[in-house]
Amino acid sequence: MKITVYISFLLAGLHAVAHGQVSPSHQKGHDPNEHKYHMRHRGEAIACLKLVPNNADFAFQFFKEVTLEAPNKNIFFSPVSISAAFAMLALGARSTTQTQILEGLSFNLTEIQEKEIHEGFHNLIHMLSHPENGVQLNMGNAIFLTEKLKPLKKFLDDAKALYQLEAFTTDFNNPTESEKQINDYIERKTHGKITHLVKDMDPQTVMLLASFVFFKGNWEKPFKPEHTEEREFFVDAETTVKVPMMHQTGRFDFYFDEELACTVVRLHYNGSATAFLVLPAKGKMKQLEQTLVKEIIQHWSDHLFQRMLSLYFPRFSISGNYEITNTLSKMGIVDVFTDQADLSGITGAPELKVSKVVHKAALDVDERGTEAAAATAAEIMPVSLPPTIEFNHPFLMLIFDRDTNSTLFIGKIVNPTLTS
CATH class of the missing domain: 3.30.497.10 (Antithrombin, subunit I, domain 2)
Structure with missing residues (x-):
């Protein structure tokens, strides 16, 4: 024994x-x-x-x-x-x-x-x-x-x-x-x-x-708490919940993967960590999660480009x-x-x-960030409204350490109102 x-x-x-x-x-x-x-x-x-x-x-x-x-x-x-x-x-x-x-x-x-x-x-x-x-x-x-x-x-x-x-x-x-x-x-x-x-x-x-x-x-660029508002999150075809949705307009690293039908937004922490927020089209989560491999992350990394976006992301x-x-x-x-x-x-x-x-x-995940540094930057906004990306249905969140390329955390958020 x-x-x-x-x-x-x-x-x-x-x-x-x-x-x-x-x-x-x-x-x-x-x-x-x-x-x-x-x-x-x-x-x-x-x-x-x-x-x-x-x-x-x-x-x-x-x-x-x-x-x-x-x-x-x-x-x-x-x-x-x-x-x-x-x-x-x-x-x-x-x-x-x-x-x-x-x-x-x-x-x-x-x-x-x-x-x-x-x-x-x-x-x-x-x-x-x-x-x-x-x-x-x-x-x-x-x-x-x-x-x-x-x-x-x-x-x-x-x-x-x-x-x-x-x-x-x-x-x-x-x-x-x-x-x-x-x-x-x-x-x-x-x-x-x-x-x-x-x-x-x-x-x-x-x-x-x-x-x-x-x-x-x-966050390097913290979300402003006053811009957070309650919005709908579509858990599935039958379930909708209300979530506090953070909002920020600016330039973000962005890519749309046509093959996997998902939107990728890359965000960074102050320091050496980075995150990929991955929003599959509705009904495409299963395909994404069963095909996800390191080569896909690399493909996203290689094809990201800066784009002006109106980004909504839940606090959870x-x-x-x-x-x-x-x-x-x-x-x-x-x-x-x-x-x-x-x-x-x-x-x-x-x-x-x-x-x-x-x-x-x-x-x-919340709005918090570092205190404002002693610098001023004027963001030139286009006259036309930037495209809106709203993480309002199940998405993935992948967090990496850039210095070691290590996958620190993998998350799938199906319902941000549930704590487990």
Whole structure:
């Protein structure tokens, strides 16, 4: 009988998005300061760049699986959080279990060595935890262990060095106390955005792994609260809800994808993060979500152009709470959840398996931005009214880190009035 391990992956909330000029994976139009920043981090960037295509493949494959499981619900998760946590778990996995985890994360082990994967994640976590000014982004991992479970020194040392792991002793025989310890830690690390991550814990649990990402950004050009008004949002053919719709007229990065029948608007945060807002034509969401791959994002990046728009975008807060064991199993990560699991690299003995994987995420989007800088710009408006783009039916929101090209968050907003 295997000892079970409870794993939780989570992340916390965003505040607002901003307007700029650099795509997540097709960087052009850098200013000199941005170039210097990239040169300073060149070594780290090279190490983690090898991960980028694989992490992106995992992100969109996971998205497809989740949308199939919950076709008409809000979705929000952090693929980079899940990837990093399972890569850390692979440190302690052996034989087929390890191979399944790494291949399930979309790594081709004939093209990239395990050592390169761990070094890449080490540099990725470091870069994401030290972003440019304007974005607050914290990423880390924690392990909670029963006192009787003695992990191998090599596993703990490697996990601390590569994945910024923090280790804590926990009495799982006292579920109330252990839940409080874990939830308090996560709440503190995510600045109050993720609460009550774990509940109804099994007293048989001997170890819990947690991965967190906290992100907060501001718009370069904030929406003015006085321009926000209540407007209709069409959830589906039968359901209409009222939402606070933010409004701004100006020049935005824009593209219409005729093949996928969707409108793309790219917005930037102050700092190194960027977002794609993707509005499919009514009835075209399923086609979009099942064909979305990294090459499509690249195509959008390459074909965006500046256009004067009257943009309406809802103010909303949503969260996602997932038990993702089945999702990962469908993606090939199977043995680690069964008695076939080999996690002997953690304790030296094979009597360990993962019992449960929880991923919790939260997203806030509002008008907030930075204080006005000491500069004045006069926007010349055309006499004719610009075209209106209104995000008033289900849309996607994809958030990237430009310095690492990492997919930080993927969201599908079906009903912005529902918090989950």
